[in-house]
Amino acid sequence: MNKKGQEGTVLIVLAIIVICAAVFLLMWGMPKYRIYKLELNGKANLKEAEWEKQIAIEEARAEKESASLKAEAEIIRARGIAEANEIISGSITTEYIKYKFVEGLNDGNTEVIYVATEAGLPILEANRFAMIEARNQ
8 A cells, every 4th residue: 555545544544533432422421411401400490499489588578567567557547546536525515516506507508407306206307297297288
């Protein structure tokens, strides 16, 4: 053989060795890569679950704080109503009630005023029925 033929044969043998080495590395490396990829996916899923847990905890804390502040606001509002009721109940007298009654008569918006009697009939209603009966007779 000549020198060119020997060089060609050496190149072919080297190419076959390189190809075999590449196939061997792929066959050896692919399972390792799959395990590595699964491990990375597992770590990513774990991190995502941790973040979701942190988000849920923060949302729960915010909801708890909101509920606490709303309850506090309701207590303050109830105290205000109780104080207002106490002030009003302390200042209502029979004279004030009579004044409001007369004021209601004078405002022009009141058509009928009912005042209960011992018999359970409103005075104005009883008078109206008496007037209707008088007309009918």
